[in-house]
Amino acid sequence: MAFTQTPPRLDRSEVERLVREVLTNRLKSGGTATPPPAVQRYAVEPSTPGGPPHPLVVNVSARHVHVRPDHLEVLFGPGAKLTKLKDLYQQGEFASEQLVTLVGPRQRIIPNVRILGPMRDYTQVELSYTDGVYLGVDLPLRISGNHEGTPGLTILGPKGSLTIDKGVIRAERHVHMSTADMAYYGVKDGDYLKLKIDGPCGVVFDRVRVRYHPKVVLEVHIDTDEGNACDLDSATHMELFK
Amino acid sequence: MAFTQTPPRLDRSEVERLVREVLTNRLKSGGTATPPPAVQRYAVEPSTPGGPPHPLVVNVSARHVHVRPDHLEVLFGPGAKLTKLKDLYQQGEFASEQLVTLVGPRQRIIPNVRILGPMRDYTQVELSYTDGVYLGVDLPLRISGNHEGTPGLTILGPKGSLTIDKGVIRAERHVHMSTADMAYYGVKDGDYLKLKIDGPCGVVFDRVRVRYHPKVVLEVHIDTDEGNACDLDSATHMELFK
Numbered sequence: 001m002a003f004t005q006t007p008p009r010l011d012r013s014e015v016e017r018l019v020r021e022v023l024t025n026r027l028k029s030g031g032t033a034t035p036p037p038a039v040q041r042y043a044v045e046p047s048t049p050g051g052p053p054h055p056l057v058v059n060v061s062a063r064h065v066h067v068r069p070d071h072l073e074v075l076f077g078p079g080a081k082l083t084k085l086k087d088l089y090q091q092g093e094f095a096s097e098q099l100v101t102l103v104g105p106r107q108r109i110i111p112n113v114r115i116l117g118p119m120r121d122y123t124q125v126e127l128s129y130t131d132g133v134y135l136g137v138d139l140p141l142r143i144s145g146n147h148e149g150t151p152g153l154t155i156l157g158p159k160g161s162l163t164i165d166k167g168v169i170r171a172e173r174h175v176h177m178s179t180a181d182m183a184y185y186g187v188k189d190g191d192y193l194k195l196k197i198d199g200p201c202g203v204v205f206d207r208v209r210v211r212y213h214p215k216v217v218l219e220v221h222i223d224t225d226e227g228n229a230c231d232l233d234s235a236t237h238m239e240l241f242k
Numbered sequence: 243m244a245f246t247q248t249p250p251r252l253d254r255s256e257v258e259r260l261v262r263e264v265l266t267n268r269l270k271s272g273g274t275a276t277p278p279p280a281v282q283r284y285a286v287e288p289s290t291p292g293g294p295p296h297p298l299v300v301n302v303s304a305r306h307v308h309v310r311p312d313h314l315e316v317l318f319g320p321g322a323k324l325t326k327l328k329d330l331y332q333q334g335e336f337a338s339e340q341l342v343t344l345v346g347p348r349q350r351i352i353p354n355v356r357i358l359g360p361m362r363d364y365t366q367v368e369l370s371y372t373d374g375v376y377l378g379v380d381l382p383l384r385i386s387g388n389h390e391g392t393p394g395l396t397i398l399g400p401k402g403s404l405t406i407d408k409g410v411i412r413a414e415r416h417v418h419m420s421t422a423d424m425a426y427y428g429v430k431d432g433d434y435l436k437l438k439i440d441g442p443c444g445v446v447f448d449r450v451r452v453r454y455h456p457k458v459v460l461e462v463h464i465d466t467d468e469g470n471a472c473d474l475d476s477a478t479h480m481e482l483f484k
Contacts, residue, residue, distance in 0.1 A: 198448075201415075201448075207443065225470040229470075229472075
């Protein structure tokens with residue numbers, strides 16, 4: 001994963017122009033613009049007697065970034081740490097206060113993209129296909145951490161910028177499961193389930209991938225395209241099945 | 243539907259600032275930026291022997307605008323007409339060369355939104371929920387032309403701007419059908435079908451509303467959120483069923 005203070009695909013004056021544009025946009029809005037949260041929406045199917053060990057929770061993951069420590073220092077300065085804005089549903093995971101700007105090959109930018117913590121040993125940018133079309137990035141569908149053959153992107157922070165040469169993905173829709181959850185649904189790590197969302201924009205999502213970790217609680221992650229396609233806010237019933 | 247040269251919710255200097263911003267952005271990109279097409283993607287399920295009277299065609303409708311003649315004149319000047327960029331799938335429908343800019347209540351803009359022709363007796367703006375969140379408009383789910391209780395928006399053209407007080411919707415997913423199509427699928431106008439898209443991001447869309455017209459050919463319309471959620475480009479099989 002290559003990075004430089006001066007990204008190879010943009011010269012310094014271009015980066016400075018883009019940063020000015022971002023700052024100008026922030027000033028224009030009086031600093032009061034609310035950036036989109038990293039987790040936009042949240043829906044819970046109430047537990048039923050004899051039901052699953054954990055209630056069915058479906059969260060929409062808005063675009064976000066994971067960073068490794070040396071990249072955070074490039075973006076936010078030497079010694080930079082992530083500071084917590086709020087806890088996410090899985091214990092230990094959090095939305096940080098740190099925001100970056102993404103620059104795509106069409107010279108378009110997406111500002112105010114939130115970094116999720118804690119830090120990882122790789123830097124990864126998770127976008128929707130809508131974002132990919134806008135930026136001009138052809139997003140591969142991947143499970144977190146699988147970066148083989150994925151594209152890169154330029155990331156701007158307040159203290160510097162870097163260009164990653166891989167790690168930009170659309171996250172494959174997935175469900176976090178503990179051993180008890182997998183036993184209840186009769187699946188194993190890597191299997192696929194279906195997720196049914198009833199409501200005015202009802203959808204059945206095929207190929208929801210099971211991701212096992214001993215310490216998680218049951219949680220489905222879909223992206224903003226998927227959350228908007230089914231209008232998760234107006235869901236009347238949700239169901240996970242084979 | 244109210245409109246004025248000076249929209250009530252924005253003063254003239256604000257509109258001028260926004261127009262300058264749009265023009266500046268166009269100049270920045272050297273005038274070569276390709277605006278998103280009104281119909282972004284297109285997928286056809288090949289006909290089979292004994293199959294439906296028309297092949298199953300699924301199109302993604304990107305954000306677009308329909309206009310009534312007096313509104314077009316406000317935006318593009320007295321005597322303005324729509325000029326054809328390209329034909330759409332339904333005979334007589336076309337993407338025009340005319341583009342407008344939308345201004346939402348969060349003072350954010352979406353430039354380069356295409357007008358579809360021919361003109362109608364109402365002005366209507368069709369957006370995805372992703373667009374609605376960005377602009378700050380709470381979009382009602384509606385069939386074209388049903389504007390009761392829908393929100394408005396400010397529209398900027400090269401010769402003027404107007405604020406409509408209703409007509410901004412998320413189009414309900416629907417399928418255009420002729421008499422022969424309805425007979426084959428065993429449905430009538432206003433009924434709902436399901437649309438199955440197989441592929442790496444497979445989805446079954448519930449509640450695809452049947453819209454009858456004697457002169458149409460079979461065509462499903464979904465929006466960009468829905469097209470991106472199922473990654474229509476990579477669909478391996480499509481099916482319409484009850």
